[in-house]
Amino acid sequence: MSKMSTVQGRIVTFLLTLWLVSLLTFVVFQVIPGNPAQVILGADALPEQVAALEKELGLDQPLPQRYLHWVGGVLRGEFGHSLRYRQPVRGLMVASLKVTLPVAGLAFVFIVLLGIPLGLTVGKYHLQKRGVMFSVVTQLGTAVPSFWMGILMMLAFAKLFRFFTPGAFVPWEEDWLAALASLIPPALAVALPKVAVLTRYVSTAYVEEKQAEYIRTAYGKGLAEKEVLYTHLLKNILIPVVTVLGLMTGDILGGSIIVEKVFALPGIGRLLVEAISFRDFPLIQGITLYLAGVVVFLNLLVDFLYRMFDPRIRWSR
DSSP states (O other): HHHHHHHHHHHHHHHHOOOHHHHHHHHHHHSOOOOHHHHHHHOOOOHHHHHHHHHHHTOOOTTTHHHHHHHHHHHHHHHHOOOOOBBHHHHHHHHHHHHHHHHHHHHHHHHHHHHHHHHHHHHHHTTTTHHHHHHHHHHHHHTTOOHHHHHHHHHIIIIIIIOTTTTTTOTTOHHHHHHHHHHHHHHHHHHHHHHHHHHHHHHHHHHHHSSHHHHHHHHHHOOOOHIIIIIIIIIHHHHHOOOOOOHHHHHHHHHHHHHHHTTTOOSSHHHHHHHHHHHHHHHHHHHHHHHHEEEEEEHHHHHHHHHHHOOTTTOOO
């Protein structure tokens, strides 16, 4: 099988996965109890009013017809209109993602910048006092959930250091520096537990690779330790690192959504919770499909990064 055909096959798998996610998301939220028209009008609404609103919203149409109509809109970049806000779902999502995506992006940067150096340090001082101390700290870090870390970050940055005011997010258009500063504590809350996980993976890979034959050969040639580390060992460690980071993408997005509620940020997490409580099916479907698409795309990207970091890896047939 040629490389091009295999890449095309993975892209087809990506699109098929998105279609299955869209189908499951639509069906699940259409069959659960609760009438959106009744929720909008209230419990005292007359049956005639409910029926009229159902017709206006298209809820009286057969389920397959509603699904095809929704998918057709998604393919055109339209996710429908929110039942609660009476605004396009796309606009609501874009406004919220201006908060969620920077939090997730900052968290990812913190994970890489902190996790890899700490992992190399722990691996270098393996079984020494310094390495054991770092191992204990990272082991504790893996047990701390993001929402609890968010509470600790809020207490530290808001109460102790007076770094920011919880819930007082400044829009990017007004002051991008203040907006970025207000997102650092929640990003750290998402990142720190994952830093502990990445540190353990990197340190384990470091210890295993340090015993490899090619490392002993490099030392036997008289190469300096830094050259061995950055030229030979680190390149092979990047493969498991990419694997772990790929698996973390979903957790980073999920953690960002949860932490947003802790810090009262106007992100996709708050929008999703409000949509669920109001039975706003178009908004729920749009958010779910978007988040699923991001996770699936990032996992596809990880597959391509494997090939980039190590040309010896071949695409699976």
